[in-house]
Amino acid sequence: MTARPSPSTIRVAAGQGFWGDWLEAPYRQVTGGTIDYLMMDYLAEVTMSILQKQKARDPTLGYARDVVPLMERILPLLVERRIKVTANAGGVNPRACADAVADAARRLGLAGKLRLGVVTGDDLLGRLDGLLARGHELTNLDTGRPLRDVRDRVLSANAYLGAWPVVEALQRGADVVITGRVTDTGLTLAPLIHAFGWKADDWNLLAAGTVAGHTIECGAQCSGGNCLVDWERIPDLANVGYPIVEARPDGNFDITKHAGTGGRITVAGVTEQLVYEMGDPAQYITPDCIADFTTIRLAQAGKDKVRVSGVRGRPATDKLKVSIAYSYGYKAVGTLVYAWPDAYKKARAADRVLRQRLEDLGLEFEAILTEFVGADATHGRLALERAPLDELPEVQLRIGVRSSDRAAVERFTREIAPLILNGPPSVTGFAGGRPKPEEIVAYWPALVDKRMVEPRVEIVEV
Amino acid sequence: MSKRSRAVEGGRGRSRKRRVPLLELAHARSGDKGDTANVGLIALKPEYYPILVKQVTAARVARHFRGMIKGPVERYELPNLGALNFLLHGALDGGGTISLKTDAQGKVLSTALLRMEVAVSA
Secondary structure, eight states, X not given: OOOOOOOSOEEEEEEESSTTSOTHHHHHHHHSSOXXXXXXXXXXXXXXXXXXXXXXXXXXXXXXXXXXXXXXXXXXXXXXHTOEEEEOTTTTXXXXXXXXXXXXXXXXXXXXXXXXXXXXOOBOGGGHHHHHHTTOOOOOTTXXXXXXXXXXXXXXXXXXXXXXXXXXXXXXXXXXXXXSSBOHHHHHHHHHHHHHTOOTXXXXXXXHHHHHHHHHTTGGGGTTTTOOTTGGGOOOGGGBOOOEEEEOTTSOEEEEOOTTOBSOOOHHHXXXXXXXXXXXXXXXXOSSOEEEGGGOEEEEEETTEEEEEOOEEEOOOSEEEEEEEEEEEEEEEEEEXXXXXXXXXXXXXXXXXXXXXXXXXXXXXXXXXXXXXXXXXXXXXHHHTTSOTTTOSEEEEEEEEEESOHHHHHHHHXXXXXXXXXXXXXXXXOTTOSOOOXXXXXXXXXXXXXXXXXXXXXXXXX | XXXXXXXXXXXXXXXXXXXXXXXXXXXXXXXXXXXXXXXXXXXXXXXXXXXXXXXXXXXXXXXXXXXXXXXOEEEEEEGGGTEEEEEETTOSTTOXXXXXXXXXXXTTHHHHHTTOEEEEEO
């Protein structure tokens, strides 16, 4: 390959903000205008647990399967337009995901025209006992408990890798990089490092690229989706444009979207996304750097264009976050709908009846939670204080239980339907049948020394 | 300014104040990290930010959500964005997959905070 001069701008487009996001978005990003990279974030905290369940049932699964038909749809366009892809769709089985994408590419006649990069090394499951034996406690960051308390129930353990293994894949010529647990922000930062030649200690630049990644990692949530400011006047959400980072080598970047798309990109909307899932804003810690969100400057640079500048960063820590999934127990949620008059009163009465029956059965639950949808499910006491409770036209009784005892949860699911005939009146909404007990695969966040994790990059020729 | 606002006496020697819901001064977005919810509160105009800083304290937010969250409330300031960030610990019934709540990820605690009333000059 011949060395190309460093470009003056790079356009990284967000195509998925989570697994299950709008299937049309990646296609529209690829066809709606010029982009250099398509970035797709598939992995939320709970997603790894779901994928782990699927891999346990079938060892060829465990990745975001939606990515295969999606890639089948856009691969010819990607090749034609020289658009590269970074996606953490590989979940807990990146190699299987890459194999499936490679098969799709061959079916499309793209053999010899495409190179896939596979980033692994995040999976620590097979090494957990070794790590524990060497004194790595993998203490729960939220509760302070040591991992040995739940070791026998651990189902998966993945370190969050940063941008650098993705950069390596790009440097080795990968057109599509499929990763396991790479951070959401790393998927956007990596193309910028690769394109502009940023160095591992360019902390301000790495922080800027990290802020760029955070801004677009939730897709349309920065371009008009789920935006509270002036929400009724945000235009054409049916055709909402997903965001694009237009980055420059100095670390300044614009957030924009394709012309002719719906939604809106404003300082207020971008600010909402910046504070989303924020902890200490001065210390947004990633494997690549610590970004200081209190240094970010935003300015409206035009219609649907917000300029981001001033981002400062500090050296990365010597730790990586680890996402551990473990079997926690079982839960089930049942619902019934009560109608006017006295809808709320009837739902409350039904809740009392149900709770008494559960108690009389002597079932053990870690938690029983009742919500009255239409009254208090979203804002609790704050809503009840002002709601016209006597006049509500309808209320959904929503009651959930959680237990380590599957049989107790199973028995609970049989106690909902009887209430239709033997509880308070004016009740309906049981068409869905009795609720199913669900296994809870819970999330255990921890830290591990960086030197204990070795990212691996493989290249697969299609 | 608002049909919901009502006049109150600001005390001896002070100007008259009205109480308005935060909804009129700010917007917000919330999300989760485990069993902790975060609420980012953003001033609708730069001149509102000092009101938020002064009145929407961590202690006040903890009182606002009393009975709804199990842990403490932390507050961080982002003057560059006209925003405050609140961490509500123990807000999500265990969070993630454990939680039995409709709002297991704290997505609408944002507007729950905007119900809080603050005093502004009449």
